[in-house]
Amino acid sequence: MEHFDLIILGAGAAGLFCAGSALSQGRRVAVLDHARKPGEKIRISGGGRCNFTNLATAPDRFLSANPRFAASALARYPARDFVALVDQAGIAWHEKTQGQLFCDGKATQITDMLLTRMRGADLRLETPIETVTHQGDRFQVTGPWGALTAARVAVATGGKSIPRIGATGFAYDLARQFGLRLVDTRPALVPLTFAEQDLALCRPLAGVAVEARIAHGGGAFRDALLFTHRGLSGPVILQISSFWKPGEVLQIDLCPDHDIAARLKEARGRNGRQQVATALGAMLPERLAQAIAGEKGLAQARLADQNNARLDALGARVNRWRITPVGTEGYRTAEVTLGGVDTRDLDARTMAARAVPGLHFIGECVDVTGWLGGYNFQWAWASADAAGRA
Incomplete structure (x- = not known):
């Protein structure tokens, strides 16, 4: 049975970014997703040009039962850091109204950049997850393909929004399994x-x-x-x-x-x-x-x-x-899911569950929801970086 330092569940924006951040710390990383392709929400975002961040990002642009929770991650990975990454990759971009940044070309440029950044991680697509268990200092993730173990697991499977691209409530089920509280979810930006x-x-x-x-x-x-x-x-x-x-x-x-x-x-x-x-x-x-x-x-x-x-x-x-x-x-057209894993049960600096050492929740599945205009992607990058470097 293979063992990793970190297994990331979900190959969307947060999952891919978390993998790159963890690799920069010298970790051995696996990323699992049931989808055929990574980053599908990136691909369809911003009319196909990906509104990848917002220069006006601040905690007051996010809704949460704890409005200050996002401040730590956002401060440690601000929008300008992601813009620097985009510039380094040679991706041309432009600013629209209210600080919104979009690719000049296709949104898939962002996905390609993230895949390059996480080169060296073990990306396994079309890999459905059946169980996640924890015993001692190890987590075990299983599916019809077999089992993997890791010291840490990061849950980046998103919310319920846009089920046609594979969205499910998996993260919420997993949070309940491990005793974490949930803030009621509903469609947002809809x-x-x-x-x-x-x-x-x-x-x-x-x-x-x-x-x-x-x-x-x-x-x-x-x-x-x-x-x-x-x-x-x-x-x-x-x-x-x-x-x-x-x-x-x-x-x-x-x-x-x-x-x-x-x-x-x-x-x-x-x-x-x-x-x-x-x-x-x-x-x-x-x-x-x-x-x-x-x-x-x-x-x-x-x-x-x-x-x-x-x-x-x-x-x-x-x-x-x-x-x-x-x-x-409803979730069919909602851009994001409001509510999610209760931030009272997470460490704001690492996104780790307080009661379950080594279990992290990042991105949309957490009760942090941004305004329209690139804020939710910036939360994905910031929360993923916090967990990946933990």
Whole structure:
């Protein structure tokens, strides 16, 4: 039976990076994954260009039952360190809004870089894991392929998000097995879905995008909002989905640069014969303006015929649209999983389970979830480095 210093379960972002960090310490490392290819979430991320980190990374960009837990790992492996690695590999990149960094070319460049960095590790794909046991100073990992032993095990199997690329709740099952607590999990960075009566507006507008602002549950974001056949998506919706809980009402400003009621009153004074929908269309996408005016029974109405109360109501509909989603699109499209292994049971410097020496949990399976925009990859690199160097 082969013995390793470290067995890493999962060949995603955190697993591959952990292997490279452990190798730099002279360890003998094996990486096991049931998938056919490593780094599948890297491959599909960022529209195929991988938003691999964010220059604005800080602990306040992460959700957790313990908001300060991530600070240690993030401080010891900051975004600039990963950027240096990317530069060293000769990978061209560019910065988008809000500190987001993307590859100029394909996301697979990042996977190739990580595989090169972990050259010397024993990578075993299409290797399903059946049991992980601990006795004395050794862990044993078994599957239909046989068994391996190690002094340490790092669990990097991710969360439940995007099951079509192999995501499962394996990490949570393993945490329970070893007596660790879990924070309830749910899909995050995910589109929101609406009830049938609210879809009467959204469905005809599918594909229409607008700049919007939403503040809810401690999160406040301004970014693109996209109408879909099922509800709402776009970056601002994905962001707020991590803060929203079922049954809660969202208030959305569909035109944050304008006080709609005031602008319509001004337009009425200049040209009362102008249609309400036309005046609204000067501030919103035309299809959206027509739909909202029609919703209020003003599709063909003139501004001159509307009193202040009616224009105030129309303005509130745009600047303070209140809507109650019925749910989300679920793990099928969620970019990450919120919740996970309770950080109270982990050492922030090594990501090791306090009660089980040598057992580490890293990446998405831990109760640390970043905002949209490269933060979750940076957590994967930082938490993996912490465990790999332990």
